[in-house]
Amino acid sequence: MTETQFLQRLAEVLMADQPIARDTPLESLSGWDSMGQVALVAMLDETLKYQLPPGTLQGCKRVGDIVALVGQKLDAANEAADPDRRG
Amino acid sequence: MITAVRCHLPETRLTNDDLAALFPEWPSEKIYQKTGIRERRLAGPDETAGDLAFHAAQRLLEDRDRSRIGFVLHCTQSPDYLLPTTACLLQNRLDLPQRCGALDFNLGCSGYIYGLALSDGLLRAGHADAVLLLTGETYSKFLNPKDKGTRTIFGDAGSATLLDSASPNRLHSFVFGTDGSGGEFLIVPGSGMRRPDGAEPAGPRPLAMNGPEVFNFTVRVVPPLIDQILDRGRIELRDVDYFVFHQANAFMIEHLRRRLDIPADKFALSLEYVGNTVSCSIPIAIESALADGKIRPGMRILLAGFGVGLSWAGCLLEWKG
Numbered sequence: 001m002t003e004t005q006f007l008q009r010l011a012e013v014l015m016a017d018q019p020i021a022r023d024t025p026l027e028s029l030s031g032w033d034s035m036g037q038v039a040l041v042a043m044l045d046e047t048l049k050y051q052l053p054p055g056t057l058q059g060c061k062r063v064g065d066i067v068a069l070v071g072q073k074l075d076a077a078n079e080a081a082d083p084d085r086r087g
Numbered sequence: 088m089i090t091a092v093r094c095h096l097p098e099t100r101l102t103n104d105d106l107a108a109l110f111p112e113w114p115s116e117k118i119y120q121k122t123g124i125r126e127r128r129l130a131g132p133d134e135t136a137g138d139l140a141f142h143a144a145q146r147l148l149e150d151r152d153r154s155r156i157g158f159v160l161h162c163t164q165s166p167d168y169l170l171p172t173t174a175c176l177l178q179n180r181l182d183l184p185q186r187c188g189a190l191d192f193n194l195g196c197s198g199y200i201y202g203l204a205l206s207d208g209l210l211r212a213g214h215a216d217a218v219l220l221l222t223g224e225t226y227s228k229f230l231n232p233k234d235k236g237t238r239t240i241f242g243d244a245g246s247a248t249l250l251d252s253a254s255p256n257r258l259h260s261f262v263f264g265t266d267g268s269g270g271e272f273l274i275v276p277g278s279g280m281r282r283p284d285g286a287e288p289a290g291p292r293p294l295a296m297n298g299p300e301v302f303n304f305t306v307r308v309v310p311p312l313i314d315q316i317l318d319r320g321r322i323e324l325r326d327v328d329y330f331v332f333h334q335a336n337a338f339m340i341e342h343l344r345r346r347l348d349i350p351a352d353k354f355a356l357s358l359e360y361v362g363n364t365v366s367c368s369i370p371i372a373i374e375s376a377l378a379d380g381k382i383r384p385g386m387r388i389l390l391a392g393f394g395v396g397l398s399w400a401g402c403l404l405e406w407k408g
Contacts, residue, residue, distance in 0.1 A: 002279040037299035
């Protein structure tokens with residue numbers, strides 16, 4: 001999964017009515033409530049097999065904070081999807 | 088070891104329609120879709136966790152010899168009193184022998200598994216011929232009436248399980264885990280001696296649940312927990328005939344089921360008409376699976392509890408009948 005694809009999934013999960021970018025404040029998204037955060041945890045686990053370290057959610061202020069957390073997983077997912085990029 | 092399981096629910100029902108009337112932004116059907124729960128039962132003002140456990144035990148012991156019981160264990164986080172111990176009062180109310188040991192232990196969603204392990208230990212050590220394991224919980228009394236997040240989830244209940252050294256229904260491959268650093272994610276501040284930030288007056292605040300963190304904890308610990316139980320039992324996932332997880336909410340445990348590749352027909356989902364009943368959820372699921380024939384003689388069942396503490400545990404149960 002590329003970062004662009006990840007941002008699209010994130011926009012769906014957090015019910016953004018416009019495209020989101022790294023600097024989008026999470027508070028500006030209507031879906032950034034406890035249910036939306038639960039859906040985010042499920043999405044990260046399902047699509048990236050990624051589990052957040054405890055207590056990190058409350059530190060996330062912008063979309064980029066979430067991207068930074070999963071950054072390495074995104075690279076790994078890209079490599080798995082595209083063998084030519086390996087090595 | 089497990090001979091029989093019985094549960095008891097209080098009479099008052101809180102339906103999704105009742106909740107939708109209080110919180111119009113959450114229509115009845117949306118609550119069901121998000122939680123898998125249609126209604127929960129609530130204890131009355133004068134009804135305690137000890138009462139719920141008592142009624143479950145009366146159902147269980149109706150036609151059984153109480154003199155064989157050498158220990159009564161009661162799992163609760165909403166005891167009748169801080170002291171005396173609710174299990175001691177239940178020894179008397181249930182007409183159990185005075186040579187019976189009795190103790191309460193304080194755990195939530197993982198508590199039933201810990202109770203099974205304690206019972207198993209007492210029986211194996213020869214300290215008792217039979218153990219009565221009770222769970223009783225009235226979280227509804229901790230909830231902020233305005234907190235729709237917790238009011239949609241939690242329901243009250245009691246359960247009673249009889250374990251006997253002569254029973255062929257063996258428990259084994261126990262695995263335990265604890266991460267107290269997440270204690271704040273599910274907490275009733277002021278419910279004990281520690282005052283929240285020195286606040287006056289002392290006394291309990293409503294239950295505070297950080298749902299996303301609790302869910303994040305379960306996706307972190309439950310898949311490895313299941314792997315460890317299977318390793319300890321030297322079996323594969325496909326060798327398990329039925330799975331009973333703590334019934335936290337349907338979204339959460341369905342996610343875990345898919346993540347672990349467990350077939351839906353082997354997976355207990357029994358919270359629709361009771362909600363999350365904390366330490367009572369696994370015995371409620373077992374009683375209903377036995378009644379429906381989903382657990383049958385010859386089956387191997389995996390049990391797993393996880394939640395407040397944070398605490399988790401699981402084991403295998405060989406059901407011979």
